[in-house]
Amino acid sequence: CIYCDKAEPDVATEGVFEGTNTYWKLYTDGELEIGGEGATPDFDEKDNSYFYQYNKAVTSIVVYNGVTRIGDNLCRVLKEAESISISSTVTEIGDHAFDGWELDSLTLPLRLERLGEENFTSNKLFFLELPNTLKYVGAGCFESTQLITLRVPSSITTFNTVKGQFSNLENLAYTGSEEQFMRLEL
Numbered sequence: 001c002i003y004c005d006k007a008e009p010d011v012a013t014e015g016v017f018e019g020t021n022t023y024w025k026l027y028t029d030g031e032l033e034i035g036g037e038g039a040t041p042d043f044d045e046k047d048n049s050y051f052y053q054y055n056k057a058v059t060s061i062v063v064y065n066g067v068t069r070i071g072d073n074l075c076r077v078l079k080e081a082e083s084i085s086i087s088s089t090v091t092e093i094g095d096h097a098f099d100g101w102e103l104d105s106l107t108l109p110l111r112l113e114r115l116g117e118e119n120f121t122s123n124k125l126f127f128l129e130l131p132n133t134l135k136y137v138g139a140g141c142f143e144s145t146q147l148i149t150l151r152v153p154s155s156i157t158t159f160n161t162v163k164g165q166f167s168n169l170e171n172l173a174y175t176g177s178e179e180q181f182m183r184l185e186l
Helices: 178-184
Strands: 011-016 021-027 031-039 062-063 069-070 081-088 127-129 147-150 171-174
Touching: 171 178
Parallel strands: 031 062, 031 069, 062 081, 127 147, 147 171
Antiparallel strands: 011 021, 021 031
16 A cells, blocks of 8 residues: 555455456455446345355455446345445346345445345444435335434335334435325335
């Protein structure tokens, strides 16, 4: 590093997502880099995710520019990760990609249009602002007993929920009309 005396971490292991132009690298400091061009593949829930064998080693995840979609169940088992940074080139996050994560803070990509089911469940968020490009939110996303304030943009046409999903929600800010809000059935 040119700013401090720390050496750049070494790559512990790496690979290419078969059939795609995307790759991954796990560094010795616990950062998982996901990069390349296009979408990462979907994985079956029964496969316990592509990264199952590294679930205790990953402490942070960085999805770089060029990745457009994070596949179903991709990072599901990486619940030990404390932070995630997702590039603004990501427009879709698949079902269960980040299911069960206990994040204290979350910034979603500015160009995100679709968020699949059961993402960022069990979070520790108190406040969440959804991006103005988001159109679809799958059932169970952001399920939390701590979420107090949620900002929902008028761009959302579908926001599926499950019973008790926002049990402590006190403030819901919606940027659209009352008629649009009633169609969401939040």
